[in-house]
Amino acid sequence: MTKYAKKILEIIETTRSHMTAEQIFDVLRQTYPQVALATVYNNLNRLWGEEKIRKVTVEGMPDRYDRVVRHDHLVCKKCGRLVDMDLADLTDQLEKQVGFPILAYDLKLLYLCDECATDRKEKKGK
Amino acid sequence: MTKYAKKILEIIETTRSHMTAEQIFDVLRQTYPQVALATVYNNLNRLWGEEKIRKVTVEGMPDRYDRVVRHDHLVCKKCGRLVDMDLADLTDQLEKQVGFPILAYDLKLLYLCDECATDRKEKKGK
DNA sequence: AATGAGAATTAGAATAATTCTAAAAATGAA
């Protein structure tokens, strides 16, 4: 594992913020100012191929990268904000239903985050 | 609803194939040869905003459009093939777990489709 | 039938994210 890969993995694992490639690039540049964005993409793709990181795709936004420990996501329907959420593992339940092995699953719950829910109430109240 | 919107909705609802904007464009052109791709995007976005269609985003592929009737998706981890799957509605179960209202959820099961599973066996066998 | 306002459509330019390419640099085994 190269120094860039190592640092990128560290960035992803020690932040809880679902960063985009650009954001990771910005953080990485604080340590290695000469690094190229292509290197970030190279390493993200390699790490992803090795299943060391996870890619989170939310509609209409650039891909975000996440640590690989099992957890689910909450997505605000209005503003797209992404929040971690630990829900019970559904693998067994789902395998029972479909009747064949599942490698993994991706579960996103759509909700209204506090801010967006408040906005809505304020508008209604007027 | 304009004739284009109507036809696009019809295409999405009567096919089971999760088409991309391009593919919908190709089908639409059989009826309206002069139509522009931008019109397809305009109408897809409008229909999606009105919640008349669903957008399915699979990593590394262009967005696909789907009818809105509740169902889940199977995604082949290897080739990306997308298949419909009707699983029990998890909304109640999930709401109970998180403790607040959920607007919807998006569940994708990762598996190996028959072809990819076969490929893998063949390679191993050699 | 003519007018005009607003909506829809068009072609093509623009953008954003990501991938590709080819050359340069680093690494590491022999």
Add this chain to the structure above:
DNA sequence: TTCATTTTTAGAATTATTCTAATTCTCATT
């Protein structure tokens, strides 16, 4: 040190999608 391999780099290319501004359509009202 040499050679081969891997990694990185800069920038071009690509892809999907959105934007823009001009044009066309629709249709209620004269």
